[in-house]
Amino acid sequence: MDETGALDEALQRLHESGPERLGRLTNHAPMAVEALAARGQARAVHRWLDLYAPRLEDFPSGVEPVTAANWPEALGDPRRAADWIGYFSHEVAERDWREVLAQWWPRLLPGMYGGSAHPVIRVGHAVRTLLAGESTAPRRAELAHGLGYWAARHHPVPGLAPLPGAGSATxxxxxxxxxxxxxGGFPDRLGRIRGLPVWAADVTDPDAARRRLTELVRAATHRYATHGHGEPTMLVHAATAPNAVLRTLPALPRALWVPSLRAAWTASAAVTAMYASDAPVPFTPPGTFTAEEVVERALAHGDEHVIKLTDTALDTGDRPALAAALRAIDLSEPLS
Structure with missing residues (x-):
């Protein structure tokens, strides 16, 4: 993890901006700079952020403070993003961040589909940073921003019919x-899903849940290489959303691992239903690339989703995962 201070400086810059722009698009910069720092590119963080900065918007105004008494009525109200971030900022300043996360994770987990699953992904990046290094004020604040964004965009998907599934994640x-x-956009498409295949529904052991979640992340990452042409940007989330959950497990009580697996599967499967192509297209990378070379190519490309999928591919660490990252580079528009 970054020891140069660049990540903390970048997070401080970003906490002056809101979690969204144009009323619906996510601010990806906190996730991308954390991924770059985690992959040995801390010196490039500010240069990348300077390119992304024109997309940032000012931090939104508050409506009414969120409290321990009134939070249920504020849950899922995107107008209350500043109120929620303020609430969690106070919480992580006064309490251990793991305690705050453990309290709120089961409350927020059913609504991980709001904001196109970006809030849980942002939380996953924040937790990785906290677990990997010193619990600095900017890193705790980043967790507060992620949790606040999640609470504001909280959106459950109830009543999905269980459809015939399969034994493996693939x-x-x-x-x-x-x-x-x-x-239409993510909310419109999400509302059209009526059922999803059953997978890993019989898992009750926390360690088995972690293994299955690892399997899901690998399968979704590999699948991007052959199906990402369906929608190159949004299909990234079929892998990065469950990976955010996987990264968070070590900071959570084991009793929360099984429900985390189930929510992650629903999110990955839902994104697949909404955006996957009807048929795969074979993809073979032009040559052999090391993980370091793939990271450098992703940084040179600059697209935030490419950077985040590359980061997830490196967690998986095998050749098909690196091929998926290279496929994302080919399919995506570079940051300019």
Whole structure:
């Protein structure tokens, strides 16, 4: 993890900005700079952020403070993003951040689909930083911003019918039926999902849940290489959302691991249903690349989703995962 101070400086810069822009698009910069720092590119963090900065918007105004008494009525209200971030900023300043996370994770987990799953991904990046190094004020504040964004965009998806599934994560993702009408944004498409294949529903042991979650992240990352052309940006989240959950498990009580697996599967399968192509396209990378070379290519490309998928691919660490990262570079528009 970054020992230069560049990540903390970048987070301080970013906490002057809101979690979204244009009323609906996510501010990806906190996640991307953490990924770059974690992959040995701390010296490039500010240079990348300077390129991304025109997309940032000022921190939003508050409506009414969120309290221990009124939080249920504020949950899922995007107008209350500043109020929620203020609430969690106070919480992580006064209490151990793990305690705050453990209290709120089961409350927020059912609504991880709001904000196109970006809030849970942001939390996953923040938790990794806290687990990997010193619990600095900017890093605790980043967790508060991520949790606050999640609470403001909290959006459950109830009533999904269980459909025939498969034994492996790869086969279960292949069993996902694409929605028939694939126009509109994430909320519109999410509302058209009526059922998803069953996978890992019989898991009750926390260690088994962690193994299955690892399997899911690997399968979704590999699948991007052959299916990412369906929607190169949004399909990234089929891998990065469950990986955010996987990264958070070590900071959570073991009793929360099984429900975390189930929520992560639903998110990955839902993104697959909304955006995956109807048929795979074979992809073979042009040559052999090391992990370091793939990171450098992702940084040179600059797109925030490319950087985050590359980061997840390195967690998986095998050749098909690196191929998926290279595929994202080929399919995505570079940051300019």
């Amino acid at each position: 086969a279960a993702l292949d069993a996902v039926t694409p929605i028939s009408a694939r126009e």
